[in-house]
Amino acid sequence: MAEEMKDMILEYVVDEYVDEDDDLDVTFNTPLISSGIVDSFSMVSLKVFLEKKFKISLPDSEATPEAFDTVDRICTLVRKHQG
Amino acid sequence: MAYTEKARELFQKDIQTIKDKGIYKEKRFICSPQDAEIEVEYPEGAAREKVLNFCANNYLGLSSHPAVIQAAHDGLDQRGYGMSSVRFICGTQDIHRELQDRVSDFLGMEDTLLFPSCMDANSGVFESIMEQEDVIIADRLIHASLVDGIRLCSAQYDTFKHMDMKHLKKKLELHQDKRHVLVVTDGVFSMDGDLAPLDEMCALCDQYGAMILVDDSHASGFIGKTGRGTHEHFNVIDKVDLITTTFGKGLGGASGGCVSGRKELVELCRQKARPYLFSNSMAPPIVNASIKVIDLVTSSTELRDKLEWNAAYFRKGIEAAGLAVRPGNTPIVPVMLYNAKLANDMSRDMYAEGIYVIGFFFPVVPAGAARIRVQLSAAHTKEHIDKAVAAFRKIGEKYGILGLDKKGIIEKYGM
Numbered sequence: 001m002a003e004e005m006k007d008m009i010l011e012y013v014v015d016e017y018v019d020e021d022d023d024l025d026v027t028f029n030t031p032l033i034s035s036g037i038v039d040s041f042s043m044v045s046l047k048v049f050l051e052k053k054f055k056i057s058l059p060d061s062e063a064t065p066e067a068f069d070t071v072d073r074i075c076t077l078v079r080k081h082q083g
Numbered sequence: 084m085a086y087t088e089k090a091r092e093l094f095q096k097d098i099q100t101i102k103d104k105g106i107y108k109e110k111r112f113i114c115s116p117q118d119a120e121i122e123v124e125y126p127e128g129a130a131r132e133k134v135l136n137f138c139a140n141n142y143l144g145l146s147s148h149p150a151v152i153q154a155a156h157d158g159l160d161q162r163g164y165g166m167s168s169v170r171f172i173c174g175t176q177d178i179h180r181e182l183q184d185r186v187s188d189f190l191g192m193e194d195t196l197l198f199p200s201c202m203d204a205n206s207g208v209f210e211s212i213m214e215q216e217d218v219i220i221a222d223r224l225i226h227a228s229l230v231d232g233i234r235l236c237s238a239q240y241d242t243f244k245h246m247d248m249k250h251l252k253k254k255l256e257l258h259q260d261k262r263h264v265l266v267v268t269d270g271v272f273s274m275d276g277d278l279a280p281l282d283e284m285c286a287l288c289d290q291y292g293a294m295i296l297v298d299d300s301h302a303s304g305f306i307g308k309t310g311r312g313t314h315e316h317f318n319v320i321d322k323v324d325l326i327t328t329t330f331g332k333g334l335g336g337a338s339g340g341c342v343s344g345r346k347e348l349v350e351l352c353r354q355k356a357r358p359y360l361f362s363n364s365m366a367p368p369i370v371n372a373s374i375k376v377i378d379l380v381t382s383s384t385e386l387r388d389k390l391e392w393n394a395a396y397f398r399k400g401i402e403a404a405g406l407a408v409r410p411g412n413t414p415i416v417p418v419m420l421y422n423a424k425l426a427n428d429m430s431r432d433m434y435a436e437g438i439y440v441i442g443f444f445f446p447v448v449p450a451g452a453a454r455i456r457v458q459l460s461a462a463h464t465k466e467h468i469d470k471a472v473a474a475f476r477k478i479g480e481k482y483g484i485l486g487l488d489k490k491g492i493i494e495k496y497g498m
Contacts, residue, residue, distance in 0.1 A: 019244065036450030041230050042223045042242040 005054075005078065010071045012049055017042070028072045033065040043068055050074070056081040105423065106446070117146035117336060119462040123439060134439040135467050137457050139336075142305050142414055143379075143386045144462025146336035150379065151372045155337075158371025166364040170197070171353075174364035182370050185377045186343055190303070190311060190328075191320040194349040197370075199362045201300050201329035201340030202228040206235060207356025208296070208327060208342050209265075213238035217263040220254045222246065222279065225269050226298055229327075233267070245272075248283045255291040264293035270313030270326075271301040274448050274456065276415030278306070281313055285322035296325040300340075301415065304333030304380050305387035305461075324348065330369065335376040339365040390414055390461040393468060397459055400472035405485035407492065414459040418475065419452070421489060422496040426453040429478050436474035451498035 006028055017038050018024050024037065032038040038046065047063050050056065058081060067077045101107045112124040114131050121136045145151050158178065168174035183195040198204040205228040213219060219233050219240040233240050241258065243250040251266065258264055266288055268279040281297065288295045299312040303326075307315025310333075314323045325344035330337060342352050352359060365373075380386070394414040401408055407419040420426045426442030433440050433455070444453035457471070479485045484492050 016244075036445055039223070039446075039449075041221075044240055045242050048239075048241055 002075065002079070006071055006075050008053070009050070009074055009078075012053075013038070013046070013071060016045055016049070026071075029070050031069050032071075033069045038068070040065055046074075050078055054078050054082060105427070106444075117141055119144065119460055119464070119467055121439065125434070132434075132437070134434065134437045135463075135470060137438055137440045137459070137463075137471055139458060139460065140301070140332035141336050141460045141462060142301075142333035142390055142458070144460050145334070145376055145379065145386075148379070151335060151375050154375030155368040155372040158368040162367035162371065164368070165366050168364065169362060170359060170364050176364075176367060176370070178367060178370045178374065179364060182365075182374050182377070183341070185374060186341055189377055189381060190326055190343050191314070192326060192343040193346040195341050195343040196349050196352050196356075196359065197365050198340045198342065198356070198359055199365060200331065200338055201298070201327055202231075203358030203362060204327045204340040204342045204356075205229045205232040205298060207232065207358040208325065208348075208352055209233055209236035209238065210357065211352045211355040212348050213263060213265060215239070216261060217265065218258045218261040219265045219267055220251065220258065220293070221267040222269065224272055224274070225267060226273060226300070229267055229269075229298055238265075246277065246279060248280065248287065251284065252287055252291075255287060255293060259291065264291065266293050266295045268295070268297055269301070270297045270299035271306060271413050271415065273301050273415065274443065274454075275409055275417055276301075276411045276413040276456075277409070278302075278313055278316065278411075278413065281317040281319050281323065285317075285319045289322070294324040295322070296327065296344075297323055298327045300327070300329040300332055301413070302333075303328040304376075305390050306413065309384055310380050310387040330365075330373045330376070334380070335369075335373055337369045337372065339369055339373060386461040390459060393461065393463050394459045396465065397457065397468045397472065400468065401457075401475055404472055404476040404479065405487075406475055406479050407484075407488055409454075416457045416459065417454040418457060419454045419489065419492070420484070420496075421451055421453055421492050421498055423453045425482065425484075425492075425496045426455055429482060430455050432478045432481065433474055436477065438471050438474045451493075 014026050047058055051058060067073055110127045113121050114124055115122040117139060119136055122131045122133050124131050162176055162178055166174040179197055183197055186195040209232045213236050215237045217238040219238050221242050222245055223242045224245045241254050243254050271278055302312045304310050306313050314320045325348055327342050330339040342349055398416055409417045423444035426444055430440050430442040440455050440457055442455050
């Protein structure tokens, strides 16, 4: 289940933020925000996706650049809110 | 005293962090009027140097145009220095109304509202018209002032990949359940100089019942056959719902901005936009000079034609010299260097050659996309441009990047 979630989020991140000609290999541990792949403005798209896909509500105080910086960290946050 | 030593040390540490990251903004002083040729004190305290300016937003060369200066003098003589008021109390003169009407005619919009700056216009427009049940869908590379304005309002927001129409369509489908949908884009993107495909965007907005707002700050006065802007270039003047733009770039270069568009939307800004309600009116000399600017750009296309020629001539020269430039057809020509230090070093060397240009790197542009952004002006002569191209060739040769593409430059210098 956890692996499935990670794959799903990774697939979304690549589709949403990586251009075909970017030549980037994004993995579960790739820094997304601190590396500039995802900027703080467009991070909102990821939040919208997570809330819809996993039927959760992420408070702004927790949807931080740090918490969204890798797929692994995002999974931790989602699991916390799934209860 | 509340400003304790501890507080001072912490703030000093913050400043040092900025310096350590290599993103500290140095002071540069221009000791002459803004123009193609300027006198600069840089670094602070150094002897003044006469250099050619290739980094101003002075697209039409109107910053120091004699007719504009005269109009500013006339405004000062006839309507005074300042208004000492916000617009809605006692800060609106007949010339503010005249400028608004002239801008509406020029842009082909129903109504216009002046703001102290376009930054203010962008800060105020979204909170005035969008509510919680609405959504704003923005291009990911829109100007920082639009980002701030969107964050300040209560509407939901989402983003789409830069100028990717398939992605925009996907987002429009995703948000069909919202009350109002507003698509937001720059007309000309200031860092890349590329034009938003407004024809395709407006067609998508029609299809999905969405409104569109275009920040045309880097286009008003010179993009399009008669300089109306990006919407004229793509022949969608009647399809664009809102334009925000500035009098601080092509249209004069001083300050002031506006929201122009559907009359109900502009009226809501007049009633609700906080930067309009709580900040002073544009000063009379600037208003009067801006009216003169509209006179100049409507009476002749000479300046925008010259700018177009200059941009094409520079682009041809720089490409022939073997530098990597982003393709485009605007007066913004990014010379791509990819590596931040290289961009910084080359811009410093260009200054020593008498060419004033600036290197841009993350976070101003995406990581690994450092560049020197060159901005052409109608005030540049052919000789100015030849000198700039020759300097780029010389400095490019010094760093061994002539003829190298993105891959070659990154292999040599890294990202």
